Structures are given as structure tokens and as C-alpha cells.
Amino acid sequence: MEPLNQRSTTPLERVVSQRALQMSNSFTCQICVVALFCGLCIVSLILAILGNFQFAHFSMLNLSFNSDLNTTITHCSFKPKQIERLTDLKSDQDERVSLLYSAWSCVLTEPTTERSKCLWKLGISESNLPNAPHLENCKAKSLLHNRLDTRIVNDSFPPWTSRKGLLNMHPLAVSEGTHPPWIAGSDEENYPLTRKVQRDIWVHQHPSNCSDPNVKFLLADWERLPGFGIGAQIAGMCGLLAIAINEGRVLVTNFYNRADHDGCSGPSRSSWNCYFFAETSVECRQRALELVKIEDALSKGILTTKENYTSKHIWAGPTPRIWGDPWNYLQPTTDINGSLVASHRKMDRRWWRAQAVRYLMRFPTEYTCNLLNEERHAAFGKMAAKMVLKSLIGEWPKVNSPLIFLFGIED
Numbered sequence: 001m002e003p004l005n006q007r008s009t010t011p012l013e014r015v016v017s018q019r020a021l022q023m024s025n026s027f028t029c030q031i032c033v034v035a036l037f038c039g040l041c042i043v044s045l046i047l048a049i050l051g052n053f054q055f056a057h058f059s060m061l062n063l064s065f066n067s068d069l070n071t072t073i074t075h076c077s078f079k080p081k082q083i084e085r086l087t088d089l090k091s092d093q094d095e096r097v098s099l100l101y102s103a104w105s106c107v108l109t110e111p112t113t114e115r116s117k118c119l120w121k122l123g124i125s126e127s128n129l130p131n132a133p134h135l136e137n138c139k140a141k142s143l144l145h146n147r148l149d150t151r152i153v154n155d156s157f158p159p160w161t162s163r164k165g166l167l168n169m170h171p172l173a174v175s176e177g178t179h180p181p182w183i184a185g186s187d188e189e190n191y192p193l194t195r196k197v198q199r200d201i202w203v204h205q206h207p208s209n210c211s212d213p214n215v216k217f218l219l220a221d222w223e224r225l226p227g228f229g230i231g232a233q234i235a236g237m238c239g240l241l242a243i244a245i246n247e248g249r250v251l252v253t254n255f256y257n258r259a260d261h262d263g264c265s266g267p268s269r270s271s272w273n274c275y276f277f278a279e280t281s282v283e284c285r286q287r288a289l290e291l292v293k294i295e296d297a298l299s300k301g302i303l304t305t306k307e308n309y310t311s312k313h314i315w316a317g318p319t320p321r322i323w324g325d326p327w328n329y330l331q332p333t334t335d336i337n338g339s340l341v342a343s344h345r346k347m348d349r350r351w352w353r354a355q356a357v358r359y360l361m362r363f364p365t366e367y368t369c370n371l372l373n374e375e376r377h378a379a380f381g382k383m384a385a386k387m388v389l390k391s392l393i394g395e396w397p398k399v400n401s402p403l404i405f406l407f408g409i410e411d
């Protein structure tokens with residue numbers, strides 16, 4: 001079926017009518033030819049029958065293509081070989097790749113009004129634009145993450161677990177839902193105890209009532225000495241998270257110099273929360289910032305700050321032991337002189353830093369997601385455009401057929 005990979009610039013109708021004339025003039029077969037030309041015979045037949053012009057997934061297309069197409073072709077007494085091989089001009093192909101790439105660049109433009117204008121200038125309508133497989137829907141993603149990161153009022157469970165009342169009704173949801181959604185894969189695919197530890201850190205950092213006088217805090221700025229790279233800053237914060245957990249305090253991070261720029265606007269300015277979801281809830285942050293103004297809070301030990309700890313304490317990383325010594329079960333990953341070392345004295349620190357970083361970076365913000373989209377687009381956009389155009393069924397963007405827009409690739 002390789003001729004289908006090659007796009008023609010000849011008007012669709014001409015080829016179709018030629019072929020249709022040579023064939024039975026039944027309506028079904030005419031549709032079949034149109035669709036065949038688009039590589040979608042069976043799918044469109046189904047759609048035509050159902051009169052239901054909704055989504056057809058690419059995978060569906062793939063399946064029907066290999067199994068059912070032959071039958072339909074035979075039925076319509078039409079052989080794919082008969083399709084004229086209409087050669088592409090290379091420059092035309094390049095032009096389409098650039099056009100698709102530019103159109104996707106428009107999609108990355110904010111605000112939405114600018115986006116439409118940008119697409120309009122290219123002569124492309126958004127509904128006719130194939131999905132970009134390398135771009136994420138950042139708005140939808142961050143809405144979802146927001147929901148997964150917000151406690152349900154009065155609920156003692158994290159938001160991704162089944163609530164008590166529902167346990168009996170949805171027994172299956174329990175095992176599926178109890179794990180933190182930012183951890184992909186099973187326990188075997190992650191560092192030992194990762195899912196339990198991530199869940200416990202989240203619960204620790206999100207007490208259900210931050211105003212409860214029993215909730216204590218550790219409020220700390222990120223390191224900002226000029227010599228500190230981002231890795232050192234994160235390593236320092238991992239140490240502080242370890243201290244906070246050991247002392248039963250909620251860690252609240254404050255000034256973050258790398259977010260002190262206009263890209264991080266509003267309350268996210270100079271905050272870790274510009275790039276990633278905050279380490280704690282809004283309520284706990286507010287509470288900690290209130291407490292810092294109350295003199296008693298420090299002397300009574302409800303609040304501590306970085307000044308309460310020596311830098312040695314912070315950097316030595318007193319790995320929490322509440323989960324035992326899970327690092328003893330780590331697969332060897334340390335390579336010294338070409339051989340893997342199964343055990344060494346910093347295993348615990350490595351394990352803990354991995355946990356802390358995983359937690360602090362559990363959900364990127366919409367801002368980070370957009371930055372990543374832009375970077376991916378710059379790095380892979382052209383490649384993605386080429387691939388999409390290759391697998392795209394039918395003309396793009398010239399022929400404004402509903403079939404073509406329906407079968408834009410979804411991912």
C-alpha cells in the first residue's frame with residue numbers, strides 16, 4: 001500500500017471521478033474510492049453508514065488498513081495498484097513541512113486571540129490542523145494536576161485515593177488509586193519503596209488543617225550564594241526536606257532566586273512554584289508566613305528556619321529512617337572504574353535525594369510545560385511535521401475535505 005504514502009497535488013476530485021467512472025457507480029463504492037484515496041476506506045464506510053462523523057483513531061485506521069481494506073477493495077472491484085502514482089515534488093514536501101511547523105508554532109502562541117491571527121496569516125484553520133504529537137496540552141494537564149494535588153475538604157485521604165465511603169462501591173479503584181499519580185511503573189521499576197515514600201511525603205506536606213496548633217513548620221529560602229548551581233540548591237533543599245520529615249515539620253520553601261524574573265509572575269515570582277507545584281498547600285504556606293511574624297513561633301519551636309541548622313547538618317543529609325533502609329535493596333548503579341559497586345556508604349543519600357527530587361518535581365506547572373513545549377518544538381518540530389505529513393491521510397492543507405480534518409492524527 002505504499003502509494004498511499006505519497007501525496008498528490010492533483011485535485012482530489014479529478015482522480016476520484018476518473019476512478020469512479022471506471023467502477024460501479026454505486027454510492028458506496030464512490031465513497032470507497034474517495035476514502036481509499038485517503039487511505040481510509042473501511043473507516044469512512046463505517047462512518048458513512050453510521051452517518052456519525054466523529055473521531056477515528058489512528059490505531060483503528062491502522063487495524064482496518066491491514067485487515068479489512070483488501071475485502072472492501074475486492075468488493076468494489078478496485079485494485080490499489082490502479083491508483084496512479086503521483087509523484088511529489090520534493091520542494092513541495094518541504095514547503096508543507098515548514099507550513100505545518102509554522103502552524104504548530106502559532107499554537108504555542110499566547111494569548112489565544114494571537115494564535116488565531118497567526119494561523120489565519122498562514123491560511124490555516126485550527127480545526128484543520130493535525131495534532132502535534134510532540135506538544136502537550138498544558139492547560140488541561142495542569143488542571144488535572146491541580147485536582148490531584150488538592151486535598152478534598154475534610155478528607156483524611158490524599159485526593160488520588162478512593163475515599164472511605166466509596167471503598168465498598170469501587171473495590172478495584174482502591175488498588176489503582178492508592179499510588180501517587182506522578183510515579184509511573186511498578187515498585188520493581190523504581191527505587192525501593194518509591195510509591196509508598198512519595199505518598200507519605202505528600203501526606204506529610206499536606207496536613208488536612210494547617211492551622212492546627214500541632215502542625216509545625218520549617219520555612220527556608222533556597223540557597224542563593226552566587227557559587228551555587230541549581231544542583232547544589234536542590235541538594236540543599238533535599239537535606240532540608242529530610243530534616244523537616246525527621247522533625248515532623250512541614251517544609252515550606254521561600255525565596256528562589258532562579259524564579260526572580262518576569263516570566264514568573266504574580267505569587268509565583270521568586271518561588272519554586274513558578275516551575276513546579278509547590279512542596280506544600282497554599283494554606284500551609286500562608287500559615288508559615290504568618291508564623292514567621294509571630295515572635296513566639298520561633299522560640300516555642302512551632303517554626304524553624306534555615307538559621308536553626310548548621311550547613312553541615314543540611315548538607316550531610318540526615319536521611320529519614322522511618323521507612324527502614326530501603327537503599328539496601330537498590331540495584332547497583334555506581335560505576336567505579338568500569339565495574340558496578342553494589343554497596344557504598346552514600347547509598348542512603350542517593351536514595352533519599354532521588355525521593356526528594358521526585359517529590360519536589362512531581363508536577364510541572366503550566367509555565368514549565370509551555371517552556372518544554374517550546375523547546376521540544378524547536379528540537380523536534382520539523383521531524384514531527386515530516387512524520388505526521390507522511391502518515392496523514394489525504395491532502396493537507398489544500399483540500400478542505402471534512403474527511404481529512406476528521407482524521408487528523410490523534411495522540
Ligand SMILES: *[C@@H]1O[C@H](CO)[C@@H](O)[C@H](O)[C@H]1NC(C)=O
Binds near residue numbers: 062
Ligand atoms: C500498525 O500496523 C503495523 C503492522 O500491522 C504494526 O506493526 C504497528 O504496530 C501498528 N501501529 C499501531 C500504532 O497500531
Ligand SMILES: *[C@@H]1O[C@H](CO)[C@@H](O)[C@H](O)[C@H]1NC(C)=O
Binds near residue numbers: 070074
Ligand atoms: C488481497 O487481494 C488480492 C487479490 O484479490 C490477493 O491476491 C491477496 O492475497 C489479498 N491479500 C490479503 C492480505 O488478503
Ligand SMILES: *[C@@H]1O[C@H](CO)[C@@H](O)[C@H](O)[C@H]1NC(C)=O
Binds near residue numbers: 154
Ligand atoms: C468539615 O468538617 C467540619 C467540622 O467537622 C464541618 O463543620 C464542615 O461542615 C465540614 N465541611 C465539609 C465540606 O464537609
Ligand SMILES: *[C@@H]1O[C@H](CO)[C@@H](O)[C@H](O)[C@H]1NC(C)=O
Binds near residue numbers: 209210211212213
Ligand atoms: C483547623 O484548626 C483550627 C485550630 O484548631 C480550628 O480553629 C479550625 O476550625 C480547624 N479547621 C477545620 C476545617 O477543621
Ligand SMILES: *[C@@H]1O[C@H](CO)[C@@H](O)[C@H](O)[C@H]1NC(C)=O
Binds near residue numbers: 300
Ligand atoms: C531556632 O532559632 C531561634 C532563634 O535563634 C530559637 O529561638 C529557637 O529556639 C530555635 N529553634 C529550635 C527548635 O532550635
Ligand SMILES: *[C@@H]1O[C@H](CO)[C@@H](O)[C@H](O)[C@H]1NC(C)=O
Binds near residue numbers: 336337
Ligand atoms: C582504575 O583503573 C586504573 C587502571 O586499571 C588504575 O590505575 C586506577 O588506580 C583505578 N582507580 C580506582 C579508583 O580504582
